[in-house]
Amino acid sequence: MNLNPVWLNSYPEGVPADIDPTQYNSLVGLMDESFSKFADRAAYSFMGKDFSFAQVDQESLGLAAYLQSLGLIKGDxxxxMMPNVPQYPMAVAAILRAGLVVVNVNPLYTARELEHQLKDSGAKAIVIIENFAATLEKCIAQTPVQHVVLASMGDRLGLLKGSLVNYVVRNVKKMVPSFNLPQAVRFNDATSQGRQQAFRKPDLSPDDIAVLQYTGGTTGVSKGAVLLHRNVIANVLQSEAWNEPVMKRIPAGQQATSVCALPLYHIFAFTVNMMLGLRMGGKTILIPNPRDLPAVLKELSTHTFHSFxxxxxxxxxxxNHPDFGTVDWSNLKVSLGGGTAVTPSVAKLWLEKTGCPICEGYGLSETSPSASCNPTTSTEFTGTIGVPIPGTWMKLLDDDGQEVTALGMPGEIAIKGPQVMAGYWQRPDETAKVMTADGYFKSGDVGTMDERGFFKIVDRKKDMIxxxxxxxxxxxVEEVASACPGVLECAAIGVPDEKTGETVKLVVVKKDPALTAEQIMAYCRENMTAYKQPRVIEFRSELPKTPVGKILRRELRNKA
Known part of the structure; x- marks a missing residue:
């Protein structure tokens, strides 16, 4: 291993080559320090109401004691399952403080997807917003879940405003389908009951599990990346060190404020918004529905913010929204792009309109998530995923697992660092497939590296969309779609899409000649969350296959 990798020369002044994740024994240590140090500051802002660090401290402690009173023990x-509401960070703090493990769930999951995740994780309890309670009702009997804490949109907004918000959500917008969960306890009742209980502080170590972050895999079965307390701590400290050169430009007297429009169940927002915000004593603006662009812009027009x-x-x-100009973007110090490739045309428009270039990074659920990023001091969009962040090593591997050393030659990106997961939950076989003997995680993404140590993604090794x-x-997608009556066989591929980067295309061979694309789409809507549903359906008389009968998705992609 080269002890002075080339990318360190591309680090902005003041960014260290490494960080010390041992300064906290657990995420609870990090949170406790912040709750005490920043007690009077606003930690979260939601629908015009601020929640102080002290409030989050008290509420989460009450909920932690409540969870312990249910008989849940360390490691459970x-x-x-909630959007970005204040109960989310409160629940995360409560679960971790009680010595338990957070299982982040996409609130848009169907009953089938939810059932798999609850069974696979062995979750004994769930904190869920009532909007999605009907989904839970459909599958709870098949899962190990015994306890349900039920939140509502207006829970934390005070009696008058909270009641009004809940009335609108339930009766005007009709966003809460009827449900029957007799065992459920309301969020506010759980926290107040917990305050009457004795809280027992668990003995946590850096190697205890903090989060099960579910992600798909080459097999298509959603599996939990096991993130230890030290993994997430490391990534929080790495992110803080990386952002420091521009965050120190925030004028004295202004609290560092970030916009949290990405869902907190996604590891990007979980670490880079919530956990980093706690560590820095920053305020996080919670956006419950980022698809409602007018509401997002209306909310942002009332804030001064620095990180997005x-x-x-x-x-x-x-x-591209007509209300963009109603927001003051002049205080923005860093626009972090992640999750999927940022397109040059969007980066150009964003820089023109805000004066703050999009700084693209790269990571995965398995890396807590950040692995590389462009310097935050960049003045233009680079089209790369940047350089490995402090304490992180990246290399490129050929098909035989050997390191590719020639500059500009593609290879599979492999990542090593304190933020890399401990493995997949109860799947040693899947873990073995992605970890090398020398401790690198194989990402499944194919990239190149230039002479300055900047990496660029050129392809994906997996068929993932x-x-x-x-x-x-x-x-x-194929498993669900092939169960639709009238489908003989099918193959799912990704095709380019201006809005979403890629979208799902399904190539179908019919069993029933009368089968229509609308019928297949309707069936997929019932069984898969929206982003997984095919948007394009093509009928063929046969699918391209290998001599042993394996469908050649690559051939379908090349034709598409």
């Missing part, structure tokens, strides 16, 4: 898993992590589709949607930063695995 608790799922969270987002995906290409969100940068694009906002920059990337829709708005979310992994879609063809196996899962």
């Amino acid at each position: 898993r608790v799922a969270i 992590p987002a995906v290409n589709t969100l940068f694009n949607g906002l920059a 990337l829709v708005s930063g979310f992994n879609v695995y063809p196996n899962e």
